[in-house]
Amino acid sequence: MKTYGYLIISGIGLAMSQAYAMGVENVSAEAIGSSGVRVSWDASDEAAYYELYQDSLLVRSGITETVAEVSGLSEGSGYQFFVTACDASGICSEASSQATVMTSVAMNAGLGACEAGAISPEVALTDE
Numbered sequence: 001m002k003t004y005g006y007l008i009i010s011g012i013g014l015a016m017s018q019a020y021a022m023g024v025e026n027v028s029a030e031a032i033g034s035s036g037v038r039v040s041w042d043a044s045d046e047a048a049y050y051e052l053y054q055d056s057l058l059v060r061s062g063i064t065e066t067v068a069e070v071s072g073l074s075e076g077s078g079y080q081f082f083v084t085a086c087d088a089s090g091i092c093s094e095a096s097s098q099a100t101v102m103t104s105v106a107m108n109a110g111l112g113a114c115e116a117g118a119i120s121p122e123v124a125l126t127d128e
Contacts, residue, residue: 022046023093024083029101034075037101039083040067044093047085051092055080076105 027041052060086092
């Protein structure tokens, strides 16, 4: 019985070391407008799928491509993303390095600087 338990532990250790070997590299993130982000990374040959984390929370699982988009984010805000590679049995690698990105701020189209609130109404502009 103890030998059987040892074999299982050894098997798990081997599977985990293989999962860590399939880690994700070269993760990058770019803003898509004011509320979206596109995250991309290099493929891992051993990965069956990838998991994407935003600010340490899992936001997408089962990704089979090396790019994913996240929408519904707040404008002008910073986010951190990392990726794990998972094998067919669901064992995932350690987290990749983090990619940091800031969404853009939407501009008020058709409004001058004062109407959009960019210049305080108390400021007087003069020609000198």
